[in-house]
Amino acid sequence: QVQLTESGGGLVQPGGSLRVSCEASGFSTLDHYAIGWFRQAPGKEREGVSCMSIRDGGTYYEDSVKGRFTISRDGAENTFRLEMTSLKHEDTGIYFCVVKPLMTAQALCNKKNVVPWGQGTHVTVSE
Secondary structure (H helix, E strand, C coil): EEEEEECCEEECCCCCCEEEEEEEECCCCCEEEEEEEEECCCCCCCCCEEEEEEECCEEEEEHHHHHEEEEEEEECEEEEEEEEECCCHHHCCCEEEEEEEEECCHHHCCCCCCCCCCEEEEECCCC
């Protein structure tokens, strides 16, 4: 059974850093997949903030997070991380990971109506 499990959220002050992780289990291989981090902010539409194509190594970042967020894979493991620095109030939201086969990083991040598999992890940026 394939499963995505997010972890690592929490409360952080503006300007601070936080790392969230996603463990993908049950996949025989992720070689042909793209993985992305989506954010559901209060009162806003769900949006892709950072995505990675495992197949071609490409990455994509939504404009508001460029230079602040970094998506990575933990070696050859099925654990993916999103390092978030210089956090802002508007980064607050539920972060969840998504995997899709045969997509580029940008295509995944721009995909609409993405349905999360897991519960996500809450990130709150506040004083």
